[in-house]
Amino acid sequence: MDLMGGMQKAMRRVLVARGVESETVNVAGQAVHHYALQGQGRGPPVVLVHGLGGSANGFGRTFFGLARRFSRVLAPDLPGHGFSGEYCGGPTCVRGQFDVLRAYCAEVVKQPALVVGNSLGGAMAVNLASEHPERVKALALVAPAGAELTPEALTSLLGVFAVKSNADARALTKRLFHSPPWAAMLLASEMRKFYTTPTVQALAADAIATQASIAPQAVRDLKMPVLFLWGGSERLLPPEILTWYRQHLPRQAEVHVVEGFGHVPQMERPDAFVSHLVGFADRAGL
Incomplete structure (x- = not known):
């Protein structure tokens, strides 16, 4: 029985019913x-925009809070994640994912948006804002990937996603939260399925092979309002990433290290997460 798949479908039914x-x-x-x-x-x-191995369901508890402040709330499942079909894109897997996000914003969103990216989704959101600023009215980065790391540090980071046992799955789950929910720990063996899909493994391998990172100038040249959120309990990404972004973010960027936030605050503390986004939108005059 695919327990996690069933739970994901159950959450979708609840969201649709609402x-x-x-x-x-x-x-x-x-x-x-x-x-x-x-x-x-x-x-x-x-x-x-969710991260590696995540899905749009991870933002599900934020939809209604955000809908009170914004005109639309949209959350895609990147290819090979959630309810979207498996996909890699050949030798340029990461770029292929970005091209889908870019097309989604152009063809589905169709107007400048507040783009919120978590983890790998944060790196793609930066690239979108850099290469297609007409699509991004404001940018919110939540524990974003994409900073320049040494080859050893990048390999170590992505090695965490090489989940080969239930113990590996539990270790990765612990890294995602400030205080891992008991249900997530009990179901860690089921969560292996999220991290061992062909797309997730191909993305990790491609990032290592290409040493994928964002050019510092692309971050410095961002002109729109930028919010950067980093969890005080961040355990997945190394602190060098926070340092790198602080060095290169433009002057107008707000940087907040939030106590009680882990790597995925949208799942663990959705109300506080929404509050940070709404406050940022108010200050930026969105």
């Missing part, structure tokens, strides 16, 4: 599942 649209759209030749919720606020659309 008015969230769940559909699959064709983007850049890929079938991409996404959630969309019409908001009551006057702010721009919000696009929520």
Whole structure:
């Protein structure tokens, strides 16, 4: 029995019952599942981009809080994640994922948005803002990847995703949270399925092979409002990433190290996560 798959589908049913649209759209030749919720606020659309091995469901508990402040809330499952089909993109797996995100913003979102990226999604959000600033009204980075690391540090980081046993799955789960939920620890063996998909393994291997990172100048040249959130309990990414971003983020960027946040605050502390985004939007005049 696919317990985690069943739980993911159950969460989707709950979201749909509460008015969230769940559909699959064709983007850049890929079938991409996404959630969309019409908001009551006057702010721009919000696009929520998950990280490696994650899914749009990880943001599910933030949808309704965000909808009170913004005009739309959208959360795609990147190819090979969530309810989107497996995909790598050949020898340029990371770039292929980014191309799908870029096309999604152009063809589905269709207007400048507050783009919120977590982990690998944060790195892709930076690239989107750098290469297509017309698509990004403001940028929120939540424990983003993409900083320049030594080959040894990058290999060590991505090696965490080489989940080969239940013990490996539990160790990775502990790294994601400030205080790992008991259910997540009990189901860690099931969570192996998220980290061992062909897409996740290909993305990790590609990042190591290409030493993928963001050019510092791309970060320095960002012109839109930028929010950077880093968890005081961050255990997945090395502190060198926080240091690198602090060195290169533009002057207008807000940087907050938040106590009680781990790597995925949208899952563990959704109300506080929404509060940070709404406060940022208010200060930026969105």
